[in-house]
Amino acid sequence: MYTFVSVWLVWIAFIVFIGGLIYRFVTLVSMAKKDKVIFPYMSLKYSLRSLVHWIIPFASRNMRMRYETTVVTFAFHLCAVLVPIFLTAHVAMIAFSWGVSWPMLSEAAADGLTIVVILAAVFFLLRRWMLPEVRFVTYPSDYLLLLVAAAPFITGFIAHRQWLDYDVIVMIHMICGAAMLILIPFTRLSHMLFFPFTRAYMGSEFGAVRNAKDW
């Protein structure tokens, strides 16, 4: 079981994740050709202008209107991407298998950033409950997606602290991680892939056609 999860499931997850992203990207491009307005209006300059204003904290008016959401959202996304890539245990496993490695986070830093991800997920959960405009558009799938995104970090944290049966928790952790990777291309977590493209199109339309700012 452990071997199946740690070898096969991880491989399957990465193949589905990368294959899924490629599939979604290819279908996006072919649909974009059908949607006749997209390519004629796309502009690299205005795409980048828009992206820059939306990946820098507080560079857009809406981000300045909600400081707490902006801080938490940036912290969540940054940590959720950085921790798995630079975690000592992950890097060591890859180094052990393939002989390649890269810089690692210190244990304290990894712990801290993982807690940031978990607390941010709690914040998103509370936001869904407490703000009527968010609660109104919340489906059960929104809770599920939040759980899918947070679970690898919660289980990873528990495993690292060795609070419960380590082997079981590590296995659950790997299953959660695999589930997240598999689900990214096929659920609303695909905003990871689509964010730059939706922004680029809107940025192009605002910049090149409407001569206006979109931030």
Add this chain to the structure above:
Amino acid sequence: MALAALPKVSDPGLDETSKTLTKEQINKVINQVVDKETAARFETYLNTCVHCGLCSDACHWFLSNDRDPRFSPVGKVKQTLWEILKRKGNVDEELLRDCSRIAHTECNVCRRCSMYCPFGIDIAYLLLTVRRICSLLGVVPQFLQDTVNSHAVTMNQMWVKQDEWIDTLQWQEEDARAEVVGARIPLDKEGADVFYSVIAPEPKILAQLIGNMAQIMRVAGIDWTMPSFDGWDNSNMAMYSGDFETMGRVERAHHEAALKLKARRIVMGECGHAFRGAVYDGPKWLGWREPPIPLIHAVEFYHELITTGRIKIAKKFETPVTVQEPCNIIRGRGLGQKLREIINATCSDFRPPEPAFEHNYCCGAGGGVINCGPPWKTSRVKGNQVKAEQLAATKAKIVITPCHNCHSGIEDIIGGYKLGMHVKFFSEILIEVMEIPEELKA
């Protein structure tokens, strides 16, 4: 969550037409629109939205209705498109009626929300897709549909007949000549520098605006013309009802009228939606990347006249003024700075609104909402309390609105909230302050 029922508004365009439809008809149209008329934007927008609600604060309807989530941009998409897709197009007349109410009367497609969505999702486009479905099924507010019918039959919005149109221009020419010597409205002149077009409400109910323009053109020495034939009306309510076939016909007629007269450029009167239709939505539908001949809005034209000195300012307008920045020329064309410059050039006491420029609130009337007519006026005025508060805070007496929809919408808000202000088009300010050379004074 329990939300109080919204006041019921009777509108035969929704109530009666929706009753005549079968589920099969509804399903067929939904599938046609979703499968054949939409592609990457529709799919990606729906799959990318993480239901975060961050677009809510962008919407004047949401802000003005005590933050009722039914009025947030994503809330409107939830009640319409998400519901339609969840039911796989098996939609009953009740949902269809709600879809039309929400998409046609409770969203101005002002696109402010796409500046607040972190992904830049064009929520207005999604609601226009809902309008498209409703329109193909004939479920459109009656007053709005009437203007579309008028477009389809007469190529203008208000059932103006050709003899009435020409007669009105002659009458306005005469009036203009009473103020400025030699003022003319040249009809069908070939090769003029400017082809001037207006929206049909001008000849119908605001004819003096055309007379004003005749005076301005004469003082500025512009070589201009207007067509005596179809294509003179640049407005386009079909763009907003969802009848894109009619929208395309109207836009084509407008551009072709200018081409037929071999004009060097089109100058459009002070209207926002008409400009949007001519510069963007129309060409997109017709498969043109850009309009075939250069086309500018009146604000750009006045800016040119003032900055080049063709129009000189005799005495500035002294009453405190503020501005309603029309979505379709500010957020839609970046004319905010030019509008400020012509106001500052002509008015001595300008009170800037807050928020401003691209971030200014919609007037609540645009996007075809005011054209849904009297049945929806109460909800429309209630849905823009935030605009009333914004205007009141400027303590101005006059609101300059270079857009017809804004003009009427702001007038309703001023009346509804008793703000004690007045609305003026920019040309009404310009006509008061411009210098008329001695030899042209009548």
